[in-house]
Amino acid sequence: MPRDDISATSSLITRQKQSVSSGIRTVHPVYLDRGENAEVWDCDGKRYLDFVGGIGVLTLGHRHPTVMEEVTAQLGRFTHSCFNALPHEPYIAVTDWLAQHCPIEGPAKSMLTNSGAEAMENALKLARAFTGRSAVIAFDGGFHGRTMATLSLTGKVAPYKAGLGTLPGSVHHIPYPCPESGVSDADALAAIDRLFKIVAEPQSFAAVVIEPVQGEGGFRSCSPAFMNALRQLCDRHGMILIADEIQSGFGRTGKMFAIEHAGVCPDIVVMGKGIGGGFPLAALTGADDVMSAMAPGGLGGTYSGNPVACAAARGVFRAFADDNILARANVLGQRYCDHIEKLRTLPGGDVIGRMRGIGAMRAFELVDGDGAPSPKRLQTLLQLARQNGLLLMPSGEYANVVRLLAPLTIPFDQVDEAFSLIGRLLPALADVQ
Structure with missing residues (x-):
């Protein structure tokens, strides 16, 4: 059992280092305790929006009733x-x-x-x-x-x-x-x-x-x-x-x-x-x-x-x-497109590069001032988003692409919540050189 002054997450990080192969890399130091559709809670009780979805496994979210x-x-x-x-x-x-x-x-x-x-x-x-x-x-x-x-x-x-x-x-x-x-x-x-x-x-x-x-x-x-x-x-x-x-x-x-x-x-x-x-x-x-x-x-x-x-x-x-999940996927995909386009209009929005994908299989690039891939800005976004309760997944040849893998069943207000957060983080990303 962890000591009272050590969080459950900190204890699990230590245990992972001791007993899990170092060849297994984890993107986020977040240890899940429970999940419901697009929301998860870690072992310390913190709530996140899950846009990782088991890297695309949870198309219908955590614990779909059917x-x-x-x-x-x-x-x-x-x-x-x-x-x-x-x-x-x-x-x-x-x-x-x-x-x-x-x-x-x-x-x-x-x-x-x-x-x-x-x-x-x-x-x-x-x-x-x-x-x-x-x-x-x-x-x-x-x-x-x-x-x-x-x-x-x-x-x-x-x-x-x-x-x-x-x-x-x-x-x-x-x-x-x-x-x-x-x-x-x-x-x-x-x-x-x-x-x-x-x-x-x-x-x-x-x-x-x-x-x-x-x-x-x-x-x-x-x-x-x-x-x-x-x-x-x-x-x-x-x-x-x-x-x-x-x-x-x-x-x-x-x-x-x-x-x-x-x-x-x-x-x-x-x-x-x-x-x-x-x-x-x-x-x-x-x-x-x-x-x-x-x-x-x-x-x-x-x-x-x-x-x-x-x-x-x-x-x-x-x-x-x-x-009718297929129809919902297309509606969700359009909502992603609209949000990504809006990000470009916000302060710091020039860090957003091209949008990629089809339907709800959408992604967007993080770029530097010259439009070149910026893996540093992506890593900063992953960290800041996680600290604020949003889990995102990296990808791409240059590790500068955010792929959106939320469940197709995610409530649309949670999609809006996630992109609102990303929008607020753009100025901080723009400061990353």
Whole structure:
């Protein structure tokens, strides 16, 4: 027990330093005690607005009533069965929903996993098994996980790959085309053509892996035209198109999946975060022939598709249907846009750079007087906002992008409260050089 003159937070900071790997970095020294929708309270009783949301997990907020209802009912029946050994209906309820709602052409099948990285690992396995090839195209700035194979896909060295040496697989990174990178669709497609000419022939490549909207990369989005060009490229060369919707899926962009904005059907959709309503669940859904490329027993995992997590997902699906969450995401996204534009008009507002994203998957840059990325101003904003009861999440190639990951269910007056606070902090940010 902490001493009376030491806060619970201070005690936990000390304990973390003593027993948690230093390889695990935390953005905010805030130890949560309880949460309700977009509000959380730390172990010392301080209230915050949560615009981190478990880094995009809590699409429906903390303890959504429908999710909790489904979870509570499942807890009264049984808590675990390994689906590979003894299957259960909650798993099939999830895969049924995915088959009906994922943007896959023709019959679709799914596999459930514990995390997005695990889902991506299995997507790579299936792409290899289906094509008989091993090389993969990925994109600069992408983030696909911290496991060894997904690290090969992740388009950023520090801190994820530093000191690890050679990673598995043959992965080739291409510039991600978007306004923020200054890379055009034509530039990216030319880079792929160059890859085929000087590195390996197209028939060596199993898959193209892309985030329609990058998460860790700072909510950068590629154009519908580029997604369609990738679809044509994969069809032409017999490659699998894998859409990483781990952060952009489940309504964040105003559609269930971000790739729907392009009208493109990938061969595999990889998802996680928002699917489980706060419980550890992820999935990959793909075309029947691709998902059936491995022999029975080639896919699975002890905890994959845990029945309690599956019940939570069923609650998520119900809430999306009953509460019209997609429509609310678009209204929320417009409110974000209006607030970000207003910030620029306030004293100190020239620290606000470009706005990024689609729907409610929005972000804004912090810049210096010359318009260059300002990670110092971002770190100052994170600290000052936290001191005043607002938790924000950094991102971007230059660590100067604030990504807004509040629940899609956040009350609009709390959105106004958060941006009012940011507005009051702008003069202090402008003083940071």
